[in-house]
Amino acid sequence: QKEVEQNSGPLSVPEGAIASLNCTYSDRVSQSFFWYRQYSGKSPELIMSIYSNGDKEDGRFTAQLNKASQYVSLLIRDSQPSDSATYLCAVKTGGYNKLIFGAGTRLAVHP
Amino acid sequence: DADVTQTPRNRITKTGKRIMLECSQTKGHDRMYWYRQDPGLGLRLIYYSFDVKDINKGEISDGYSVSRQAQAKFSLSLESAIPNQTALYFCATSDGGAVYNEQFFGPGTRLTVL
Numbered sequence: 001q002k003e004v005e006q007n008s009g010p011l012s013v014p015e016g017a018i019a020s021l022n023c024t025y026s027d028r029v030s031q032s033f034f035w036y037r038q039y040s041g042k043s044p045e046l047i048m049s050i051y052s053n054g055d056k057e058d059g060r061f062t063a064q065l066n067k068a069s070q071y072v073s074l075l076i077r078d079s080q081p082s083d084s085a086t087y088l089c090a091v092k093t094g095g096y097n098k099l100i101f102g103a104g105t106r107l108a109v110h111p
Numbered sequence: 112d113a114d115v116t117q118t119p120r121n122r123i124t125k126t127g128k129r130i131m132l133e134c135s136q137t138k139g140h141d142r143m144y145w146y147r148q149d150p151g152l153g154l155r156l157i158y159y160s161f162d163v164k165d166i167n168k169g170e171i172s173d174g175y176s177v178s179r180q181a182q183a184k185f186s187l188s189l190e191s192a193i194p195n196q197t198a199l200y201f202c203a204t205s206d207g208g209a210v211y212n213e214q215f216f217g218p219g220t221r222l223t224v225l
Contacts, residue, residue, distance in 0.1 A: 008151070032211050043201055043216040044154070051211060088153065092212070098169070099214060103153040 004091050006102035015111050019076040023089030023102055026070070032092035033065060033072045038104065039085045048074060079109045114138045115217035117202050123223045130189040132220050134202030143185040144203040144214065145169075145177060147196075154201065160185055161207060192224040 003026045013019045021035075032051050036044035050056045050063040050072065062075040072091075076083055086104040093100055115136045124130055134143065145157040146169075156169030158177040166177060174196060178186045189196055202217040 034213065036216075041219075041221075043219050046213055046215065049211055049213055090154075090214075098156060098159065099154075101154040103151055 004089055004100050004102040006087075006089050006105045008103060009106040010108045011105055012108045012110060013079050015079060015081060015109055017079050017109075019079045019083065019107055019109070021074040021076075021087050021089075021105050021107065023072045023074075024070055025072070025089075025091045025100075027091065027093050027100075028067075028070065030070075030091045030093050033063070034090040034092070034099070035061075035063060035072075035074045036088040036090060037085045038088055044088055076107075079107075081109050081111060083107060084109045115202060115204055115215060117200075117217040117220050119220060120218065121221045123225065124192055125225050126193055128192050128224075130192050130222065132187045132189075132200055132202075132222070134185045134187070134217055136183050136202075136204045136217075138204055138206075138215065140204035140215075141182060141207045142205045142212070143179065144205075145175075145185070145187045146201045146203065147171065147198040148201060148219075149198050157187065189222075192222075194224045197222060197224045 005024045035048040037047050038044045048063040050065045056063045060077045064073045086106045088104045089102040090099040118133045144159040146154045148154050155171050160179045176188045200220045203214040205212045205214045
């Protein structure tokens with residue numbers, strides 16, 4: 001069974017701090033990795049995609065990928081209360097663009 | 112206008128009833144998916160379709176069926192609803208011609224089976 005694991009949280013950080021969200025995956029041949037943000041009762045919103053080892057930055061968000069360790073992370077700099085949400089890690093596996101989702105990490109940014 | 116729409120947004124029904132959830136998209140994507148989300152379990156794939164003539168089961172297809180009426184429309188049916196099908200249901204789409212095939216989600220349907 002191919003799995004994607006995330007700490008469920010909640011991860012609580014003060015406003016302005018860096019939030020670090022982590023994800024591990026079991027399928028070594030996975031090639032594409034995605035982070036979605038989901039507010040309570042809303043649909044997942046794609047915020048980052050990463051395909052190569054290393055870091056990818058987009059505004060306050062940085063995704064980090066280490067395929068050797070089967071590990072992907074998301075850093076949120078200057079965290080804001082509006083960042084409070086559940087963050088879903090998703091891994092593309094197989095040849096049919098199927099995504100396997102982690103259960104998500106709940107982030108709470110407090111003023 | 113929303114790129115991916117789902118109807119209804121909320122539905123309460125009784126055990127044994129037939130239910131259809133509908134998904135439409137204006138993104139021009141060829142690939143469409145149905146997921147369900149339960150608290151603590153994340154998103155699980157029910158069915159997916161890569162074009163009108165291609166339908167595939169996901170990890171939890173038992174008790175569900177789908178129909179791809181057109182490239183833009185993908186419906187999910189529960190032939191005889193049961194309480195453990197109470198969940199949040201999401202439709203998603205992706206562009207098979209894109210390099211990384213990111214998936215984009217509709218607003219969801221909250222289904223309650225009594």
